Amino acid sequence: MNNWQEEFACSYNDTEALSHFLDKPINKTDFPVFIPRALACKIKELGPESALWKQFIPKELEDASYVQKDGLYDPIGDGVKKATKQIIHRYQNRVLFLPTSNCPVTCRFCFRKNEIANNDKIFSSEFNETLYYLNNAKEVNEIIFSGGDSFILSDKKLYSYLLAFSKIPHIKFIRFHTKTVTTLPSRITPKFVNILKDASKLFKRVNIVLHINHIEELYQESRSAIGNLQETGIELLSQTVLLNGINDDKGTLFDLFEQLNNLNIRPYYLHHPDKVKGAMHFYLPESRGQQIYKDLRRLLPGWALPQYVIDSSDGSGKKAVL
């Protein structure tokens, strides 16, 4: 395929085609399916027991949990803290900016799975509202691109957001939270890398936080995309969601954090899973997470270990689990 947009557009987005490709029956579920082809090939290669398969291929358990009382539609209280349509302002000096509800992939465990199923609207008036809000919020010094996933935006759109933010004098830091690098690595083009490099000069500091849950996400193409990003001089961090049946043991997480450190990516957060309606089969009790984290403390030095945090459902934010 010629470019990442084409690959993105050709992603598997219905259960039947995906089922046919994987040669396995797949349940139709309420939360849509969306998987880029190159990633789908990896998933097929690694098979149903793999962490990749479990993260992205739908299961009947998803819909079953809608019938049960378990799980929340808005598990971290995003709705409570919305300052504008695109801004979540939970902590005094930093905001989440949500420029898109599109993602490179649909993760079955997503904490926003009950929000992002809807498509994007055109958002120029929304962005004016966002700029107005940020210009007046003088206590805010950091904008965190979240979503959806901002790396799915076109080069032009992303750069124009960054340029607009660079004109707000009190904005010093930019952060991206993204899963694109490991799910649609072709998106990390030389041009995109240059845009990020230019953008990093407009601010005091730019950080990129990669969402990576398992070592299987570090395959040849994603590793090379990571290498290209590192040429910008931007610091790479990682966040990992602890997930039942995927990475909930010390060996798996040790391998992941060790590998991330080898790639010069600093493990930043280990998130306790949220109680997401439709994803409760990924949930595990805090006591189990605490035991795993205690074991990891013995295996890894402090600088190689992420902070283990949990989000409160009332929108009050992250708290250390241990």
Ligand SMILES: *Cc1c(COP(=O)(O)O)cnc(C)c1O
């Ligand atoms: C996690 C989060 C942030 C970022 O928090 P840091 O502690 O700076 O990593 C900001 N806003 C919201 C709403 C968050 O959930």
Ligand code: SF4
């Ligand atoms: S990339 Fe992030 S926001 Fe998008 S589906 Fe996955 S976890 Fe959810």
